[in-house]
Amino acid sequence: MDIRELLKKDIMLMDLKATSKAEVIDEMVHNFYEHDIIDNEEVYKKDIIKREEQSSTGMGDGIAIPHAHDEAVKTAAVQFARSINGVDYDSMDGQPAHLFFMIAAPEGGDNTHLQALAALSQVLMNPDVVAALKAAQTPDDVQDIFAKAIAEKEAENKAEEEAEKAAAANQNSDRPYIVAVTACPNGIAHTYMAEENLKKKAKELGVDIKVETNGSEGVKHRLTADEIARAAGVVIAADKKVEMARFDGKPLVNKPVTAGIQEPENLINAILEEKAAVYHATGDEESSSSESDGTVWGNIYKQLMNGISHMLPFVIGGGILMAISFIVEQYMGGAKSPAFIFLNSAGNLAFAFMVPVLAGYIAESIGDQPALMPGFVGGFMAAIANNSYGGAFHVNVQANAQSPAGFLGGIAIGFIAGYLIVGLKKLFSKLPSSLDGMKPMLLYPILGLLLVALIMYYIINPIFSSLNLAITNFLNGMGTGNLVILTMVLAGMMSIDMGGPFNKAAYVFASGAFANDPKSATAAILMASVMVGGMIPPFATAIGTAFFKNKYTENERRAGVTNWVLGFSFITEGAIPFATADPGRVIPSCIVGSAVGGALVGLMKVGVPAPHGGFWVAPLSTNILGYILAVVVGSIVAALILSFWKKPVEK
Numbered sequence: 066m067d068i069r070e071l072l073k074k075d076i077m078l079m080d081l082k083a084t085s086k087a088e089v090i091d092e093m094v095h096n097f098y099e100h101d102i103i104d105n106e107e108v109y110k111k112d113i114i115k116r117e118e119q120s121s122t123g124m125g126d127g128i129a130i131p132h133a134h135d136e137a138v139k140t141a142a143v144q145f146a147r148s149i150n151g152v153d154y155d156s157m158d159g160q161p162a163h164l165f166f167m168i169a170a171p172e173g174g175d176n177t178h179l180q181a182l183a184a185l186s187q188v189l190m191n192p193d194v195v196a197a198l199k200a201a202q203t204p205d206d207v208q209d210i211f212a213k214a215i216a217e218k219e220a221e222n223k224a225e226e227e228a229e230k231a232a233a234a235n236q237n238s239d240r241p242y243i244v245a246v247t248a249c250p251n252g253i254a255h256t257y258m259a260e261e262n263l264k265k266k267a268k269e270l271g272v273d274i275k276v277e278t279n280g281s282e283g284v285k286h287r288l289t290a291d292e293i294a295r296a297a298g299v300v301i302a303a304d305k306k307v308e309m310a311r312f313d314g315k316p317l318v319n320k321p322v323t324a325g326i327q328e329p330e331n332l333i334n335a336i337l338e339e340k341a342a343v344y345h346a347t348g349d350e351e352s353s354s355s356e357s358d359g360t361v362w363g364n365i366y367k368q369l370m371n372g373i374s375h376m377l378p379f380v381i382g383g384g385i386l387m388a389i390s391f392i393v394e395q396y397m398g399g400a401k402s403p404a405f406i407f408l409n410s411a412g413n414l415a416f417a418f419m420v421p422v423l424a425g426y427i428a429e430s431i432g433d434q435p436a437l438m439p440g441f442v443g444g445f446m447a448a449i450a451n452n453s454y455g456g457a458f459h460v461n462v463q464a465n466a467q468s469p470a471g472f473l474g475g476i477a478i479g480f481i482a483g484y485l486i487v488g489l490k491k492l493f494s495k496l497p498s499s500l501d502g503m504k505p506m507l508l509y510p511i512l513g514l515l516l517v518a519l520i521m522y523y524i525i526n527p528i529f530s531s532l533n534l535a536i537t538n539f540l541n542g543m544g545t546g547n548l549v550i551l552t553m554v555l556a557g558m559m560s561i562d563m564g565g566p567f568n569k570a571a572y573v574f575a576s577g578a579f580a581n582d583p584k585s586a587t588a589a590i591l592m593a594s595v596m597v598g599g600m601i602p603p604f605a606t607a608i609g610t611a612f613f614k615n616k617y618t619e620n621e622r623r624a625g626v627t628n629w630v631l632g633f634s635f636i637t638e639g640a641i642p643f644a645t646a647d648p649g650r651v652i653p654s655c656i657v658g659s660a661v662g663g664a665l666v667g668l669m670k671v672g673v674p675a676p677h678g679g680f681w682v683a684p685l686s687t688n689i690l691g692y693i694l695a696v697v698v699g700s701i702v703a704a705l706i707l708s709f710w711k712k713p714v715e716k
Contacts, residue, residue, distance in 0.1 A: 076100045076142065081149075093146055113132070113167075121155040126158065129166070131168070142168075142169045155642070243337075244292055246300070246302070247260045248278070262326050268515050270334075274290065282554035302323075317331050367480075368483065371426050372425075380419055380580065383418075387412030387413065388675040391409075391584075392684075421445040424444025425441035433486075439486065443521050556664075557659050575591040598660075603637065609708040635678060642653065653706075659703070
């Protein structure tokens, strides 16, 4: 397929009007709809935004490639748009994007368009092409630039393939030889841009490399057993599962696909300098997620976050409906009103899944699909009481337990269930291949469930129910002084890494207390402290950029405007671009401001019986004025420290 068939002239926007990322998406999606490329704006836009939530498609160097591969697309197309002034698109390099390529790929059908899109992604890594596109005057100019660049790239790729074959055949070459795999969930842009950058950097470093791509058009340039055996090491740059068992015994670097785009030299040097850990496959493992850093704690964090990310919708949806039901109970008819019964029941039902989902998906991230069911059941056993749960089930899975094992018990059994399945895989790996079909359908479910039930009944529930009860009693019995210290620490942790392990640890602690006893006043106060602590960084940067404009760049001032909305909505990540650009000032300032806000929450005993929402759930607060005051004071403190600390920006 000729790239000019995809880069349709009539849908190009040579002067994009949008001034924000959201406006760019809206304008370009609507333009697709107007030109009959898609038949449903909402469906396509939803998938575009879903892809952006995984990681920004702002690739850096002034380029953004938003893309979606869904049922709303009627015909494959690439929409070119150019912003003269540039737009803050959360790009990897923090710089504004000027060139936008929105890719629409239909589900199913011929993969010819995907091959063309892969070529498009590779061409955009050429700075000469980017410069020419910025200077293009007409849609014809854009098409001509790409037609010429892709023709040159195809010739270059052919030469590279011949060189790869020669390198693979030359066993006596003095040049280092490594292999790599790149993959992203959609497999349209990031996969091939990571491939291109790894090849380019390897050439500069005098290294022979072969890169396997796992994109929407399937696996290309598949690595052979001989190539893997000969390689000095393996680079994985992927955000989806790839076949891993074949790399057993090889030094291996395992990073997200963006690392292949941003830091290919670091990945290659980790192999050359023998800093990569040796990868060991487990049992009959066939695939593994490629998002951790390969360390023990990195893997544990990834596995825990897999459970928490699946759990959060149940916590947020159920928690907020339950909080609203309490308001209805107090002001609109009491506990017998139909509105209260409906809202409270719906919230409780969602909450009932919280610990099972947490445990199930922790287990699934360790032992893959066979571990999901034992993890779910173990999590359910950790959540239920000795006699019944919500009147729907009558069970007896507590051994000498006065309360459920709860949130902590769910985490424990999630890890145990996952590693039990890993152990069973190793145990059964020597069985004849004729019995392979029996393992996932019979052996893993039965033995996994049996072992998890025994461990829950005799170990986890007796231990963690007592621990859970002790923690609940301790929190409910805390005096004001201790409560202020705890809320101050939790709120400060929210600003340490703004979405990273410290932030997540604080939120998990508060949400765990809330999950154990949603009606607890102390749990509501802890929930308020992490919410306040997480709202302060974006508000602080918004205040700083509004009142101390000479201390911030033009791009930062534009981002500051967006942070008013992000702060209001409890989205701490809005402050990350500021922290990345100036961590020595931004992070300490925000920690102090968040700690001040958290201390005020504990001092005024501000409770928010909802696990998310920022100011949107302020009406549910037990002390709405105190809630607002804590955020305002903490934000002003952080903004003043940061803005007086920063030096004026040189023009």
